[in-house]
Amino acid sequence: MKYLFWLLVIALAWWVFTRPRKADTHASEQSAAPAQDMARCAHCGVHLPQDEAVRGEKGLYCSTEHRSAALDRNPA
Ligand SMILES: [Zn+2]
Numbered sequence: 001m002k003y004l005f006w007l008l009v010i011a012l013a014w015w016v017f018t019r020p021r022k023a024d025t026h027a028s029e030q031s032a033a034p035a036q037d038m039a040r041c042a043h044c045g046v047h048l049p050q051d052e053a054v055r056g057e058k059g060l061y062c063s064t065e066h067r068s069a070a071l072d073r074n075p076a
Pocket of ligand 1: 062
């Protein structure tokens with residue numbers, strides 16, 4: 001009977017320990033996508049994280065090459 005009691009305690013502890021973990025990973029997966037602001041290259045249209053985007057006079061670009069290319073194409 002003592003063995004059955006500890007088995008029940010361990011099973012309950014395992015259930016309590018594993019249940020919130022699944023909810024946490026699911027919640028973080030959902031919030032991970034909108035947390036990072038995405039930018040769109042004004043030259044080629046590729047999407048990239050705003051941290052990696054190059055800021056130009058007419059918008060954000062994926063690289064300095066595309067920033068200068070866009071300026072060459074449409075001189076201000
Ligand atoms: Zn680009």
